[in-house]
Amino acid sequence: MNRFEDTPAGDLEDLRVLTLERLTRVPAFRRGSLQQLWRKCGKPNCHCAAEGDPGHGPRWQWTRTARDGTRGQALRADQADAVRAELDAGAQFDQIVDDLVEVNEAICRQAAAPVGARQARPAKKSGT
Numbered sequence: 311m312n313r314f315e316d317t318p319a320g321d322l323e324d325l326r327v328l329t330l331e332r333l334t335r336v337p338a339f340r341r342g343s344l345q346q347l348w349r350k351c352g353k354p355n356c357h358c359a360a361e362g363d364p365g366h367g368p369r370w371q372w373t374r375t376a377r378d379g380t381r382g383q384a385l386r387a388d389q390a391d392a393v394r395a396e397l398d399a400g401a402q403f404d405q406i407v408d409d410l411v412e413v414n415e416a417i418c419r420q421a422a423a424p425v426g427a428r429q430a431r432p433a434k435k436s437g438t
């Protein structure tokens with residue numbers, strides 16, 4: 311069930327505009343995830359060869375699976391916080407888009423006459 315089902319049409323249109331405005335305020339964002347990487351260099355005398363040693367690092371990497379493959383970017387430790395904020399902004403964008411879909415769907419559902427009701431609109435499409 312759409313959570314806007316019982317919202318009056320005028321309020322829905324206001325909500326649609328407000329939601330679109332919220333979208334414009336989302337800062338630059340990314341999707342995907344941030345990983346902390348530790349690696350073993352392979353040199354037998356290095357501290358990282360010892361059992362229990364986490365290895366060299368940490369290094370940070372952002373990755374995202376896209377339709378055409380995985381995107382990634384190596385990051386310095388001091389860039390990790392900024393990327394976390396960009397990922398949060400991405401989640402914020404997705405949430406607003408979900409809200410927008412709900413509002414638009416509710417508007418369209420209200421506009422469509424219920425099945426079995428008398429046809430309120432002419433069958434011929436306007437503008438064609």
Ligand SMILES: [Zn+2]
Pocket residue numbers: 350351352353356357358359366
């Ligand atoms: Zn090493």
